[in-house]
Amino acid sequence: MKKWIAALTGLAMAGMMFTGCGAAEAEDWEYIQQKGTLVIGYTIFDPMNYTDENGKLIGFDTELAEAVCEKLGVTPEFVEIDWANKVMELNSKKIDCAWNGMTILEELKENVDFSMPYSENYQTCVIRKADAEKYTTTAEMAGARIGVEAGSAGEAAVQDNADLSKGTVTSLTAQRNTLLELKAGTLDVAVIDGVMALASVGEGTDFDDLMVVPGIQLSKEEYGIGFRKNSPETVAKVNQALQELANEGKVAELAEKYPSVLVTLEAE
Amino acid sequence: MSFWQINWSLLQGFGNTCVIFFVTLVLAVPLGLVVTFGSMSRFAPLRWLTRAFVLVIRGTPLMLQIFIVFYVPGLVFGISTGSSRMIPALVAFVINYAAYFSEIYRGGIQSIPQSQYEAGQVLGMTRRQVFFRVVLLQVVKRILPPMSNEVITLVKDTSLARIIGVVELLKNAEHFAQYGLIWPLFYTGLFYLAFSGLVTLVFRWAEKKLDYYKG
Numbered sequence: 001m002k003k004w005i006a007a008l009t010g011l012a013m014a015g016m017m018f019t020g021c022g023a024a025e026a027e028d029w030e031y032i033q034q035k036g037t038l039v040i041g042y043t044i045f046d047p048m049n050y051t052d053e054n055g056k057l058i059g060f061d062t063e064l065a066e067a068v069c070e071k072l073g074v075t076p077e078f079v080e081i082d083w084a085n086k087v088m089e090l091n092s093k094k095i096d097c098a099w100n101g102m103t104i105l106e107e108l109k110e111n112v113d114f115s116m117p118y119s120e121n122y123q124t125c126v127i128r129k130a131d132a133e134k135y136t137t138t139a140e141m142a143g144a145r146i147g148v149e150a151g152s153a154g155e156a157a158v159q160d161n162a163d164l165s166k167g168t169v170t171s172l173t174a175q176r177n178t179l180l181e182l183k184a185g186t187l188d189v190a191v192i193d194g195v196m197a198l199a200s201v202g203e204g205t206d207f208d209d210l211m212v213v214p215g216i217q218l219s220k221e222e223y224g225i226g227f228r229k230n231s232p233e234t235v236a237k238v239n240q241a242l243q244e245l246a247n248e249g250k251v252a253e254l255a256e257k258y259p260s261v262l263v264t265l266e267a268e
Numbered sequence: 269m270s271f272w273q274i275n276w277s278l279l280q281g282f283g284n285t286c287v288i289f290f291v292t293l294v295l296a297v298p299l300g301l302v303v304t305f306g307s308m309s310r311f312a313p314l315r316w317l318t319r320a321f322v323l324v325i326r327g328t329p330l331m332l333q334i335f336i337v338f339y340v341p342g343l344v345f346g347i348s349t350g351s352s353r354m355i356p357a358l359v360a361f362v363i364n365y366a367a368y369f370s371e372i373y374r375g376g377i378q379s380i381p382q383s384q385y386e387a388g389q390v391l392g393m394t395r396r397q398v399f400f401r402v403v404l405l406q407v408v409k410r411i412l413p414p415m416s417n418e419v420i421t422l423v424k425d426t427s428l429a430r431i432i433g434v435v436e437l438l439k440n441a442e443h444f445a446q447y448g449l450i451w452p453l454f455y456t457g458l459f460y461l462a463f464s465g466l467v468t469l470v471f472r473w474a475e476k477k478l479d480y481y482k483g
Contacts, residue, residue: 039351044443044447050447079433080433082431085339088339088343089339091343092338092339092340092341094353174446176447180445180448207448
C-alpha cells in the first residue's frame with residue numbers, strides 16, 4: 001500500500017514538472033490578444049495609481065496604461081494586488097503585467113521581463129514633522145524603527161546603507177502602509193519611493209503631519225513595466241506603443257498633469 | 269468622504285464577506301459529512317486517506333491553502349483559471365471548513381451509544397435506517413455548540429480572502445487606511461461583532477427548538 005502511494009505521488013510530481021515546462025512556451029502576446037484584456041496588477045501608489053474623490057482609479061501609470069491598451073486594441077483591467085506576490089501573480093497568469101512604478105532591478109530580471117524605462121526615481125526617508133530635528137541624516141537613524149515595503153527598492157536601499165541597516169527594519173505589504181505606521185507612531189522612518197513621498201506627504205495631502213527628510217537620495221533607479229518571463233513579443237508591442245505615445249505628445253501631457261513623476265521617456 | 273459614503277462602501281465589501289460566509293457554510297456542511305463517512309469507513313485505505321487529508325488541512329494555515337488554490341494551477345500546470353479571485357478563495361474555504369466540520373460530526377456520531385444500533389437491529393432496521401432515522405437527529409442536537417464555535421470563527425476568517433485580492437470588508441477598510449483615513453479599519457469590528465451576534469442568536473434559537481427531546 002505504502003509503495004503504491006509513493007509511486008503515485010512520484011508520478012504526479014513528474015507530471016507537474018512536465019506540464020510546468022510546457023506552459024512557459026506558449027506565446028504570451030497571442031494569449032493576451034486572444035482574451036482581449038490586459039490584466040494590470042497595481043497597488044495604491046500616488047501619483048502612479050490612486051483613486052480620486054469619486055472612487056475612480058487615476059494616476060500617471062493608470063492613464064498611460066489606458067493609452068497603451070487603446071493602441072494595442074485590448075481592454076485594460078486593473079487589479080489591486082499584494083505587491084510582494086507580483087511574480088507569482090504574473091507566472092500563474094492571474095495578471096499580465098505589473099505596472100505600478102516598478103523599479104527595474106537586476107535581481108528581478110531573472111523572473112520578469114521589463115519594458116523600456118519610462119521614468120526615474122530615488123529612495124527617500126519620510127519622518128513625522130515632530131521628529132524634524134531628531135533625524136536629519138541617515139547616521140541619526142541608525143537606531144530607529146524603519147519601515148519599508150517587502151520586496152521593494154526601498155528595502156534593498158536600507159540593506160545596502162551602512163547606517164539604516166543597523167535600525168530595526170520591518171517589511172510591510174505596501175508603501176502606503178509605512179506612512180500609516182509613521183502616523184500611528186509604530187515606525188520612526190519610512191524608506192519609500194521619492195516620487196511617492198513628494199506626492200503623498202506634507203501640506204494639503206492625507207499625511208500633512210509627515211515630511212520628507214531634505215537632502216537624502218538613497219539610490220537612483222528607473223521605472224519599467226514588468227511582464228512574464230519569456231514574453232518578448234508583448235514587451236516589443238508595449239515598447240512600440242510607449243514610443244508612439246511619446247512622439248504624439250501624450251506622455252508629455254501626462255507628465256504635466258502629474259508633476260511629481262520624473263518622466264524620462266522622450267519623443268524621438 | 270462623508271460618514272455615510274464610507275458606510276456604503278464598507279457595506280459593499282460586507283456583501284462579499286457574506287457571500288464567502290454563506291457559500292462556505294452551504295457547501296462545507298454537507299461535504300463535511302462525506303469526509304466523516306470517509307474517516308469512519310470500515311475500508312481501511314479510504315479511512316487512512318481521509319484522515320491524512322484532515323491532518324493536512326487542519327495542520328496547515330488557511331492562508332497558505334488559499335495561496336495554493338489560487339496560484340498553483342497557473343504556476344505548476346499552466347492552466348489559466350480565469351480572472352476570478354472569489355472562486356479560488358471559496359474553494360479553499362469550503363475544503364478547510366469541511367475538514368473541521370467532519371471531525372465535529374465524527375465526535376457527535378461516536379457519542380451515540382452502540383446500544384441504539386443494536387436496539388434498531390432487534391427491531392429489524394438496517395444500519396442505514398438506524399443512522400438516518402435514529403442517530404442523525406441526536407447528533408445534530410449534540411454538535412450544535414461546537415458548530416456554533418466553528419461558524420463564528422468562519423465569520424472572522426472571511427477576512428483572509430483579501431490576501432489574494434478579494435475585495436471584502438477588511439480590504440475595503442484598508443483602502444481608506446491607505447489614504448490616511450484610519451477609523452474605518454477599526455470600525456469594521458462592529459460589522460463582525462454584529463454578524464457574530466446574529467449567528468449566536470440563530471444557534472441559541474436552534475438549540476432551544478431541539479430542546480424538546482432529551483438526546
